[in-house]
Amino acid sequence: MAVALKDVLKTNGGLWFGWSGDTLKGPTTGELKAMRHQGIDYATIDLNENDYKGFYAGYSNNILWPLFHFRLGLLEYDRKQAEAYRRVNRDFAKALMPLLGPDDTIWIHDYQLIPLAAELRALGARQRIGFFLHIPFPPWAVFSALPDAEVLLRDLLAYDLVGVQTRRDLAGMANSLQDGLGLELDAGGGVTSLRDGVKRRTQLSAHAIGIDTRGFATTARKAAFGTDAQRMKDSMGDRQLIVGAERLDYTKGLPHRLRGFGALLANFPEHLNRVTYLQVAARSRNEVATYRDLRRELDQLAGRINGDYAEFDWTPVRYVARAVARDTLAGFYRAADVGLVTPLRDGMNLVAKEYVAAQDPEKPGVLVLSSFAGAAESMDGALLVNPLDAEAMAEQLDRALKMPLGERKERWATMMQGLEEQTASRWAENFLAELAEQDVAEPPPAVEFTAAGTVRN
Structure with missing residues (x-):
């Protein structure tokens, strides 16, 4: 994945954003750090130790990892870890939002960052946002074991394109959306939902990653x-x-x-x-x-x-x-x-x-x-x-x-x-090409409240 994304960024330009891999003592997330290395721009932030334990070691690896790999007996749910997972994704969105241009394309990767698009949308992001899951996606019979499973499923609907590795994973995701949220795939392989007054179609597709x-x-x-x-x-x-x-x-x-x-x-x-x-x-x-x-x-x-x-x-x-x-x-x-x-x-x-x-x-x-x-x-x-x-x-x-x-x-x-x-570079090119084809959801009409309390569009 790293090889493919570095090739894309070197060719097309762009920004690599994420956790720095470092942790801090204290209650707050670190300041944004910018650097350029081998022709690629990076923007990273440090996590405080508690958020690292809750977001990464806890919710991501003790809960989501076994869940997505069908190992329910190893799932150790902790509500505080779930809150840390959501909080870190919110902090990431707040740090990333000022760096985005109106015509940027955003590509988010893997299970640690599923809610990131929803948090960006909440801050007003209207850009095309794609998501790729590098691990399996289970059917609803397994996925429903996660407390508040519907919330995580709805987070996927903030994306314009959601990609998985195989047809089997695509079927698992479609089953979870159907049985968990009552959403049927349309003829084109997508689902349509309404969130915060915005009607959005989310395309689902399988893109098998390759190597160099x-x-x-x-x-x-x-x-x-x-x-x-x-x-x-x-x-x-x-x-x-x-x-x-x-x-x-x-x-x-x-x-x-x-x-x-x-x-x-x-x-x-x-x-x-x-x-x-x-x-x-x-x-x-x-x-x-x-x-x-x-x-x-x-x-x-x-x-x-x-x-x-x-x-x-x-x-x-x-x-x-x-x-x-x-x-x-x-x-x-x-x-x-x-x-x-x-x-x-x-x-x-x-x-x-x-x-x-x-x-x-x-x-x-x-x-x-x-x-x-x-x-x-x-x-x-x-x-x-x-x-x-x-x-x-x-x-x-x-x-x-x-x-x-x-x-x-x-x-x-x-x-x-x-x-x-099917190389790594072709995987990245195909995904981004499909993301570019997706229609960007229009925001709802602006609403103005008059002094008399009536509404005018």
Whole structure:
């Protein structure tokens, strides 16, 4: 996303606005900070510590994140956090409003900022405003578990265009709007609502995000000859390599992935001492207890598999619980015989696309992909799995490790063609083009009250 948006801003001009990433002690939000870096203008504000905890660590990550990923058992609602979420979005709107020109286009991203357009509209903003959700959108049967769910749904109606990653997410959003607010999609895929005297049509659409395909492929080719990739190859000997890499998160299906690999070794003993699984899981959100529990579970699973199957010269699981440089990962992807990507629910999953882009066309690896990843909608060259079924995952891993070169090339070529057509830059261009086509809602007629109390338009 960052790559695509930076390209748009460099080409068309504009302003990148948002939280600075810094927190302050005290009760107030920080002053607006402006800077220019590599040809792009930035305007950021700091959050005070309480608002950070309530808005980001609290409501966004303890409530909205599990809700949108269908994990209601992990949702921890706190009304004060909900108030902080609303307050920070209001503060953002107040800081952004003076910076806007009458003909500007505003593009807001992700679940942390859903109410931002409504807050801008309340301050008088009439510009075109688009919103893109990078995570899944659940149907009303799930979404309705959120207290005041209707309020958050109405916030979406302040946008002119709302985009999601997949057709499945589009169906979830449409279902929530229909069952939650009684709004039916029209023939063009939008809904019409009335708010504060303004009649607005909100277009809903799916725009699958891509990557910088050629750029990442070039990075992988270079990284394959780098020191890290060479060290990896030397340590592997003639063994095959399975690789997985993402941040530590309960939506990524990491424990299920380890169980699937364990089942591979148990059910297909011909792979013993013949394959190694490298899992990079960079720590994230350490302040959230659920994430600390997940790390302990992964530590135990990796240790158990290694304890059961390791030899004095072979460790089945290599588990790295810290961030690894993107260039280094690109080299590992290129060296890997199998890319294993098994989220329990994902908006898209760009790791799957990066793995495919990194492959050597003459001897590509195989992508084993969860059917719950948004990428599964378009990457039909992958071997799809249900991550909840460890035995089925083991069977697909066995198939991938034994797949003939001809079939590997055919599957890779199909996916690579799609990645070259749907890049990150094209995703941004297509969304902004659709946003430009939307009619801007007209404000209601001005009302004048005479001394006698009568109304004149």
